[in-house]
Amino acid sequence: MTSTTSAAAARRGPDRYHRGPVRWVVLALAVVIALAMLSPFAIMLLNAFKGPADYSANGPLSWPEEFYTQGLATFWSRTHFSIKFWNSLWTSGLVALFAVVLSLLSAYAIGIGRVKGRVWLVGVFLIANMLPQEVLVYPLFTMAQKVGLGNSGWSIVIIFTVIQSAFGTYLLASVLGEFPAALVEAAEIDGANRWQILVRVVFPIVRPTCSVLMIFFFIWTWNEFFIPLVMLTSPDTQTVPIALASLQGDRMLDVPTLNAGTLVSLLPTLVFFLIFQRTLTRGVTAGAVK
Amino acid sequence: MTALTAAGLAGARVKGQPEPGGRPVGRRRATRFIESGWGWAFILPTAIGLGVFYIVPAFTTIWFSFSSWGAFGGHEFTGLDNYRHLVTDPDIGYALVNTLLYTLMLLCGIPLAIYLAALINREKLKGKGVFRTLYFLPVVTMPAAIAMVWRLIYNGQFGVLNYALSLVGIQGPFWLQDPRWALLSIGVIGVWSSLGYNMILFSAGLQAIPKELYEVAMIDGATRGQQFRHLTVPLLSPTIFFVTILTIINGFQVFDLIFLMAGRSNPAIDRVQTLVWLFYQDGFYSHNMGYGSVIAVLIFLLTAVFTAIQFSVQRKWVNYV
Structure with a gap:
């Protein structure tokens, strides 16, 4: 051969x-x-630090005459960007963490524990992934109003933890289904209980997959538009994408300001992506095909 | 305890077929989990979350679709009224056609993604990793930012696209306000932002095809085109199937781009409004959650029907090795 x-x-x-x-x-x-x-992206970068006069005189494709930062400053103060940034950061961070933990727990039971009815369970998780989010929005909205979480970042944390963990469970369960049995058996013979097996044997081995999931959950939640738009109704709770969208149609804002705002809204996910791109572009395929 | 496990193992070895190395966790391993019900304790948090925030809301929406909502919250049961309205609403017709057209445009991006994946998988291509990263970049970019940038490109007066066209003496249209161009313009963005993701999936599918097959085909004198038609496409069909399903689901759910690229006052709104956009308008702008719920149910049914059709015809063209 x-x-x-x-x-x-x-x-x-x-x-x-x-x-x-x-x-x-x-x-x-x-x-x-x-x-x-x-x-x-290049067009955005080219126009983010260009003066408005420069822009109207030389058009969108010219090289900026000077490094103009007033646009960024205007955007920052106009949208109260620090608040939006912090809102996006803590909600996305918590969702990423919680969803990975939940996914790992349930995938461990399905993939390695092989609980009864796991085929049905995996089916439910799969269908949940295919359900359009819109189907859920009204009931979630009224539910959040009732329990006093309307217009609160926590409603975003809860909803996206659930949505992401449905995907995470599906993906991790298929990864753990291939987990070498010998390792689990060896740990059992050594007297490890299920919790210890998860923490000391399974987790160290699937940690790369977990970190890929975590980064994706963060980026996805950060970018999410529809549900945060519906749930978060006041400026002090809104997230970055909503702030960015609220500028659309604002005739008072010049193009450099819009570009600078777009750039700075993207920055966290772009940096995250570029740092982890090797693992990410590989991890996106894990368990997805077949 | 230990002895029991060992005995269990020995028994299983005798009974079960000896599997080749790297065997996944076997059925017999499961028995102890089931006995104790421990597995369910691990699943419980996710299952409760899914039940309360996913399954219950999904059914509540179906319930809402049979009711009418007043401006001040209270709602009453109105039977099939919303459904009757749905069938006669001309906006739904527009939205349905637009949604299908948009999805069709996304599907047209699939061959391009396969081509890109083949390009990126060529052994001698330098800087593969860099290209892969660059192609993937739009995938991790938030829709709100994508829309912002593309609005600047498509702007009729100051846009980059018309500026570039003017350099070669062409007067470009108002891309987003012209009924002939609006949906196409937004479709281009949809393809652009999903290309990288599909490419990565296809790239993985291509890597799974054994190289020896191509060697054999080459020795048999198959041209590159023949190799692609008779070898690559059939062996890639499971991935093509997967990506098609994913694309249709995503296409039916398009909202962000429409909402952000074409406002309510857009003169071409008839030609770009999609089902989810209408859903948002009816539910959160006109505060008619009952009617909005009907649209949600329609989106769900459409997705389910198209996915079911996909699965039933897949046997005809998808080859699982």
Whole structure:
């Protein structure tokens, strides 16, 4: 098997698809598409630090004449951005943490504990993932009003912890279904109870998957628009995306201000993504296919 | 305790077929969990959350759809009134067509994503990781920001797109206000922002195809196009199926982009309003939650029907190896 593979690889060496101009065409194509994908970000960056006069004189595609930061300052004070930022940060952070813990607990019982009726359970979690959020909004809204959590960040924390943990359970359960039995058995023979097995054996091994989930939960909750728009009705509880959206149609704001605001709203998720991109782009496929 | 486990293990080994290495946790491991009911204790928090904040609200919405809501909260049972209204409401017709068209546009992005995945999987491509990251960037970007940037691009007077077109002597339309262009313009954004995610899924699917198959095909003299048609596409079909389902679900739920790109006063609103957008308008703008709930039920039914159709025809074209 190995010898045939290497023989084939050796034979393939000089074939025309892997040498010569085709290679450069492929590279050029990849670059062109990357540029097309990135151009909106580039346009945003180009205009975020450009003076309004500069913008109206030279258009959106010119290089800024000076490094203009007033737009950012205007956006920051106009939207009370510190408050929105903090609201987004604590709700998204808590959701990421809680949802991963809940997912791990239930996935452990389904994937390794193999509880009775787990096929049904996984089915329920799967359907929950396919349910449009809109179906839930009115009842959740009235429910939150009744228990005094209307217009509170905690309603966001609770709702998204549940939504994300439905996805997390589904994904982690399929990962844990492949977990090597020998490890669990060895721990049991050593007298470990179920809790110890989870914490000392299972968790260290699935930690990379858990951290990928956690980062995704954070980014998804941070970006979420519909439910926070409905639930959070006053400026002191609203999150970053709502603040950004509230500026739409504000004729008083110039383009640089809007761009600077957009940029600074994106920053946390972009930084997060760029730091963890290797794990993330791999982790998105874990358990998703098949 | 230990002895019991060991005995259990021995017994199972004798009974069960010896499985090759890396065997997943077996059925017999489960028995002890079931006996104690411990497993359920671990599931309980998630299950309660799902029940209270997911399943109950879903059924409450169905209940709401049979009622009428006053401006001050109280609601009364009105039977099928909302459903009757639904069938005769011209806005629903527009919204339905727009939602389907938008979803269709997203589906058109799938071949592009496959092509990108194939591009990124080429062995000799330099800087694969960088390209993968760049293509994925729009996926982690919040819709509110995406909309903000694209509004600047599409703006009829000062927009980047029309500015670029003016350089080559073309007078561009008001992309978001022109009924002919509005939905298409928003669809382009939808494709742009989902391309990276689909590409990653396809890329994983492509990596799972054994390279030897291509060697054999090449020796048999198959051209690259033939290889793609007769080898790659059939072997990638489970991923194509998965991505199609996901795309349809996402397409039916489009709201953020419509809400953010086209306001209520948009002259082309008939041509861009989608079902979820109408749902929001009726429920939270006109405060008619009963009618809004009917729309929600409609969205749910549509999703369910389309997913069911997908699953029933998949046997015809999806090859699970």
